[in-house]
Every structure is written in structure tokens, then in C-alpha cells.
Amino acid sequence: MANKKLKLLVITQKVDLNDSNLGFFHEWLKKIAEHVDTLTIICLEKGAVKLPKNVSVFSLGKENQEKMRLVYIYRFYKLLWQLRGRYNAVFVHMNPEYVILGGLLWRMMKYPVTLWYVHKSVTAHLWLAEKFVTHIVSASPESCRLQSKKIIFVGHGINTDDFRNPRKVLPVNTIAMISIGRIASSKDLKTLILAVYYFKKQNLTQQIFLDIYGAPITKYDYKYVDALHSLIGELDLEQEVHVRGGIIHSHIPGILADYNLFLHASRTGSVDKVVLEALAAGLPVVTSSDAYMKELSANVVFQFPQGNSRSLAQLIEKLHGFGILESTNPISEKAHTYIKNTYDLDQLIDKILVIMSNKI
Known part of the structure; x- marks a missing residue:
């Protein structure tokens, strides 16, 4: 399935093919890149990356041992504004906090926002993020227990x-x-x-x-x-x-x-x-x-x-x-x-x- 009209912004915690926890998501990004015009990624931390030419990765700087939350938030908003013409849809992976930070801007720009969420906890952040997203996609009812008509269950993905x-x-x-x-x-x-x-x-x-x-x-x-x-x-x-x-x-x-x-x-x-x-x-x-x-x-x-x-x-x-x-x-x-x-x-x-x- 190819969709060359889709210029996607992905926001995730970490992009690193060698990470023991989130390394699998690097494969997701490779697969997504095959089907979109451009893929722009904002991550909190960047490690080893091997992605196609239509992919750009921007880090908020955690890999440099910087731990100042306000600096991350400033860089996040700066990137959202600088990159605003490079995407027409947003996919947030696992972190509803980013939806809360960017939700009003994306709503004003009329960009659809999809949150991937797989966790048993129904947090205040998830509850608030639901107000800004177009959809929440999750693996199963056990993986997202928030009550919302916006949730779509799509299963897990294994590169078999x-x-x-x-x-x-x-x-x-x-x-x-x-x-x-x-x-x-x-x-x-x-x-x-x-x-x-x-x-x-x-x-x-x-x-x-x-x-x-x-x-x-x-x-x-x-x-x-x-x-x-x-x-x-x-x-x-x-x-x-x-x-x-x-x-x-x-x-x-x-x-x-x-x-x-x-x-x-x-x-x-x-x-x-x-x-x-x-x-x-x-x-x-x-x-x-x-x-x-x-x-x-x-x-x-x-x-x-x-x-x-x-x-x-x-x-x-x-x-x-x-x-x-x-x-x-x-x-x-x-x-x-x-x-x-x-x-x-x-x-x-x-x-x-x-x-x-x-x-x-």
C-alpha cells in the first residue's frame, strides 16, 4: 500500500536500532518510509539510525546527557514550527505528553493526529491527549483501557x-x-x-x-x-x-x-x-x-x-x-x-x- 500524498511527522521517545527496549520501532520507521512521500521524525533521543533517504530525524538532545525538561519543550515547539510545512499528518508513538504539547497547534493547522498507545494504565495524560487526537490505535482492548470512540484496535506487528x-x-x-x-x-x-x-x-x-x-x-x-x-x-x-x-x-x-x-x-x-x-x-x-x-x-x-x-x-x-x-x-x-x-x-x-x- 503506497500513499505518496502522506507527509508524516512521527514523534517518539527514541530512535536507535540498537536499543534493547525501543529498537523494534526502527523497523516500523523503515516500513512506514516505504509508503509515504516524506517521513519526518522528532525524538527525545537519537542513537544508531539506518533509514531511507526520504527520512529526516531531529533529536531533542537527550543523547548529549542533557536533562533539562524546559530545554526539551523549547526545542520541541521550535521544531514543530520550523517543520510545519513538511508534514500533513502526525503519528505519536506511546507518549501522550507530546499530543498534549502539540495538540492545539495541530488542531489549528487541521492536521490529523494519531496516537499509538499500548499500556494497561489509563493516565491523566492519556485522558487529556484523547481530546486532541483524531484516533488512538492500539493492539487490543487489554492494551488500551480508556473508554473512547476514537480507539481502533489493529493488533501487533511482527516482522516474521x-x-x-x-x-x-x-x-x-x-x-x-x-x-x-x-x-x-x-x-x-x-x-x-x-x-x-x-x-x-x-x-x-x-x-x-x-x-x-x-x-x-x-x-x-x-x-x-x-x-x-x-x-x-x-x-x-x-x-x-x-x-x-x-x-x-x-x-x-x-x-x-x-x-x-x-x-x-x-x-x-x-x-x-x-x-x-x-x-x-x-x-x-x-x-x-x-x-x-x-x-x-x-x-x-x-x-x-x-x-x-x-x-x-x-x-x-x-x-x-x-x-x-x-x-x-x-x-x-x-x-x-x-x-x-x-x-x-x-x-x-x-x-x-x-x-x-x-x-x-
Whole structure:
């Protein structure tokens, strides 16, 4: 779908293909650029960028270690005014604060404004931003719980072609598990660690490993990391469980191929995109979240009771016994095909651009 009349302004927190949290959005920008006349980006922070010639990136300067909010706001308004003739529609990624700052100007200029928002929290900023936007697009009802007729649910977007790496063939007695995401108490990683402990106690002839990839963000997250390390030591699991730290998004497909099971225990109630990426890589997924009912119905995801590490350990044992963790199991190709048909990134970008184009 090409729309050469669309001159788009995108506003986002960070543009950096190497960022462990927002690196995926760089791929979004590449895809969007293929379908618009020009793409102008304002970001709070700029890192490594490899984008087409019709893309311009302007940073508010956080990468220079500047932390003055008033300076950011001044630069934001200055750029909005300087660039006003270079765009005819606005797409704000995840930060309703930018909608609040620019909303009146864009309304006077009659530019359609679309906000992408995927988070369980209904904040005052989101509530106020809704008054200025043309649309809010989100992945699912669980991902945006604000009550508004402006909300359109469009699903997630996975670049499934990146997740076609052949899975590593592991020894029959080896269970190599991985979990990826922000390190925070809401992710309930302690339950995953305890499951390894209970499995190890009951299965002396099988090797089990769990690698946890992700980075803390808040001071509470850092305390949680310390608590995880303490738990691993108390349970004598230093050989089985490792907290690996953040991971560059472009490295995720290759890393997933080294494992035979993906674990997920998040209590946020929202769909985590990395779970869909694991399925795209052909990995069986075990989750305690009710946000994956479609995937459960499609028999590509398995569920255990929230917070129940013993049940998780028993489920891991069953999946291993049934041969579901083997790379040649038919569920691997089934999971990839399901994600490609349901969450392909090209389809998502098309949906979003059509929504914006109809309002120009």
C-alpha cells in the first residue's frame, strides 16, 4: 500500500536500532518510509539510525546527557514550527505528553493526529491527549483501557521474515528456556525461577536452564534485579538460571533459535510483543496471562495458573515428555504460520497508514 500524498511527522521517545527496549520501532520507521512521500521524525533521543533517504530525524538532545525538561519543550515547539510545512499528518508513538504539547497547534493547522498507545494504565495524560487526537490505535482492548470512540484496535506487528532462523537441535535431556522483557516485579520472574528449582528437585537426569534477558528501568526494577540474584543464590541455581541483561532487538531472532521453550509470567494483563516474536521463531510458549486467548485457542500457547511455580514445573515436564520442545515438532511451523497470518508487520503498517490517510 503506497500513499505518496502522506507527509508524516512521527514523534517518539527514541530512535536507535540498537536499543534493547525501543529498537523494534526502527523497523516500523523503515516500513512506514516505504509508503509515504516524506517521513519526518522528532525524538527525545537519537542513537544508531539506518533509514531511507526520504527520512529526516531531529533529536531533542537527550543523547548529549542533557536533562533539562524546559530545554526539551523549547526545542520541541521550535521544531514543530520550523517543520510545519513538511508534514500533513502526525503519528505519536506511546507518549501522550507530546499530543498534549502539540495538540492545539495541530488542531489549528487541521492536521490529523494519531496516537499509538499500548499500556494497561489509563493516565491523566492519556485522558487529556484523547481530546486532541483524531484516533488512538492500539493492539487490543487489554492494551488500551480508556473508554473512547476514537480507539481502533489493529493488533501487533511482527516482522516474521526475521524469525526464520533454524532452531538449534538440543540434546534430548536438555530443556533450554528463555524469558525476554523488562526486568520488573510485574513480570513475576520469581515464579519462573522457582519452577526451575522444583523441576530440578524432581528430575535428576534432565538438564534445565533458564536465561532471563531484559533491563531494569526504574529504581524499583533495579531492586528487583537484586532480589532475583538473591533468590537464585538461595536456591543454589547459579548453574541453571542466569540474568543476562538487555538485548538489542535485532539480535532477538538469532538468540531465540538457541532455546526450546519460552516462559512468560507477566501480570500486566496486556499482550507482550516478545511472546508473539517467540511464536514467530517457532518456540513453544508457556504463559500465565489470560491475554493470549486467541493463541490458546489456536493451540500454539500453553497456560499455567498465575504465580504457581509447581504447576509450571509440571507443565514443563509434560511438554518435554510429549516431545513438544523438539525443533522438529509440527507446532513450531504452526506457530510461525499463525503469527505471519495474524500479526504481520506489513499488515499493521498498512492499517495505520490507511487510518491516517483517510483524514488528510
